[in-house]
Amino acid sequence: MTGAIKQVEDLHLLNLTKKFGDVAAVDDLTLTIPAGSFFALLGASGCGKTTTLRMVAGLEEPTSGTINIGSKDITNLRAFQRPVNTVFQSYALFPHLDIFENVAFGLRRRGIKDVKTPVNQMLELVELGAMARRKPTQLSGGQQQRVAVARALINEPDVLLLDEPLGALDLKLRRQMQIELKRIQREVGTTFVHVTHDQEEAMTMADTVAIMNAGRIEQLGNPADIYELPKTVFVANFLGQSNLIHGTAQGRSGDDILVTAYGQTYVVPAARSSATTDSLIVGVRPEKMTVLDAPEGHRAPESHNKISGRVTDVSYAGVSTQYLVRTPWDQELTVFEQNVIVGDRCSVGDEVLLHWAPEHTFGLENLGG
Amino acid sequence: MVVAKRRSGTGYLLLFPGMTWLAIFFAIPFVTLFMTSLQEPVPGKMGKYQAGFQLSNYTNAMAEYWPQFLRSFIYAGIATLLALVIAYPLAYFIAMKGGKWRPLLLVLVIAPSFASFLLRTYAWRTILADEGPITSFFNALHLLPDDRILNTGIAVVAGLTYNFLPFMILPLYAALEKIDPRLIEASSDLYSSGVATFRKITWPLSLPGVVAGTLLTFIPAAGDYINAELLGSTKDRMIGNVIQTNFIEFRDYPTASALSFVLMAAILVMVFTYIRRAGTEDLL
């Protein structure tokens, strides 16, 4: 380890497709992962994120498409020829070798003679210096995971791939490792591609998040951007929760689109709508809404979007209270209110008015259903 | 975890030496066995045979030796059943109650196989000797038709049962060990008595092991002749004895080959019908 930040280039995936029989696990994927970034590939099981990762590693052959690092085409290189290393979900530590030899494995295969110094340095970096001569089965899950990271990083790859590496750890340990991995990435400067189904993990760790669904990228951007402005129904529902109301665009008012739904009008900033037709879905996140008792309804600001309804469920969750509110058109909306004022809660059956600022609204394409 | 298999020709390369060996020294011999079974005597020369198509070899052989065939299957069948009854409790104990002693217990099960098969069988001549404690005991109870065990069919069956017991224990153990103990717990949670749990849960789930064990016991037992030779009398000769005698002593290769072939065919037929019935859960 030289200590200097590694010079890396962008990772380009172009029209990458992987078919198993007739099923496309990865469907014409085009993606650029910026050099030196912490990139998260987020999606549910079966969405193709692990398959994509394996194709980058060289462990799976693409049906079509190319993979480039900078200008270098690595698509046809075998796994052991690529400057890419993987941290496996099950760690895949070699049970017949001790920790030292596990970490030294990649160096030895590349013909490096003096492994002692780099291996010991790397073990210090992941705080496992004392375990050098133990066998993997003698280590805890968290320790094994750190060995897996060390074993991969020591080879100074252009890209480090992480396949749900924190899945097997308990909550506290997972949080610790999330911070650890972020720190290491920043120190080392290698591009990290982290595959996970845990959205909280993706959003806290990554600079850029790509949400994958059915072999394709639904949306890509930094965590805050894609959370605050989802561009598809899938993203709106997958990332956090959303209230989605089907409506029809009626016209414009300056920079805003006016949408009517069930007899009411809502203001959606045009810049926050990805709909291309008049059939539009009005969306708002539960935490952006405020609950007012119906008699107090006049206190809601004039410019705000408003909905009236009746409380059907109240769940106290410590930090916040979650309400389920039934609208006049029988849709159940979710509202999160932070418990700032102790004791101030609605009860089931209360008539309430929900309101939120228009700039928190987003508009989505209504693709039927 | 399924690994994608490689498409290259390396597979054929790896298979070639071993499979060729099996083809030449296992498969082809059956052909020569069949051919030999059809040979006819060379006219004028005693004891010499030439290629022919004498199907009467089969009919003659069967006419003369069908009692030994029958005896072989009966002895092997009884021995297999006895082995099942004796092996099951031990296999069950090791699988369900063995705990940390399992590896040691399994070693003890296969350990007897480290000592010479012939000597172990021969040792029964000591154990079942006419004046010995066991024979005297059974004689006192007037259970023995010939007043002795040795040199009767009883000794032969006893020997067969003993010799092939490990082949019954291990498959039974393997199947029982796979049974999730929580299934048995669930059964008793649902008001099932010990016997009913065994009948409805344990036994059916152990059937693959029972099938494997009975096959691995019956097949070698049917062809065995060591037990018959060492522990039985001339009245207890099994088909294996006959085949050996005809091959080695009489050098009546056609007859011996015919018998061998029929034995193999009979076993194959029995095995396939057995497996088919077992496959439909319709066993024993």
Added chain:
Amino acid sequence: MRWLRRNLLGIVAILVLIYLFIPIAVVAILSFNKPSGKFNISWTQFSTDAWTNICGVPGVCSSFVTSIQIGIISTVVATALGTMIAFALVRYRFRGRSTTNLLIFLPMATPEVVMGSSLLALFLNLRFPLGQWTVIIAHIMFIISFVVVTVKARLQGLDPRLEEAARDLYADPKSTFRYVTLPLVAPGIAGAALLGFSLSFDDFIISYFNAGTLVTFPIFIWGAAQRGIPVQVNALATMVFVIALLIVLSSQLVSYRRRKKLMST
């Protein structure tokens, strides 16, 4: 009475185990016997003659050595051939899989009488001289199947991710095999070899049909059974039993100790 009912299974199990060992005990005890006649069947008097003069009877030690030689050669060849087949079955695609499987598993379902006699028929028809080589050929034939089954099981239990990790870490196919696959399959291959050797050493029926005038240890015992088995045979067999038992027990002890060390750290 209650105690009996609860522990009935354990008692029966132990009785069965004792049943398995009674003949072994008889063989061992009789190795210290000094029989009055030629037949070593009932106890006469204690003597260590057989042990101190273990090669005293002609043919005993020579047949023993013959069996060991045949065992080693057959095991080495059969293990090599069987391991290759196991790898092909688990790792490679090829056509005719069901025929291959049939040919591999059929020997295990064939009575030794049939295998021995059919091989003899082959050798007779080819006028191939019977002797050491025909026995070795026969042994290799029936050991291969057992090797395939043993190695295949071990290979299938191997986590494929480990080999992927090796490739990910710059190991080309040869290095992956050498540094990851082989070390992890080795115990299975060793086990198969041990199994093969014990099958060869103790084989009687197939050997008898194909040995011609050659005398292996089991063939010697068979021939001696009618005339009276020398006490030395009991001694040698007991010795083999004890050595084999010690080997297996010590390997169990080693892995037990290793596991205990793992737990305590």
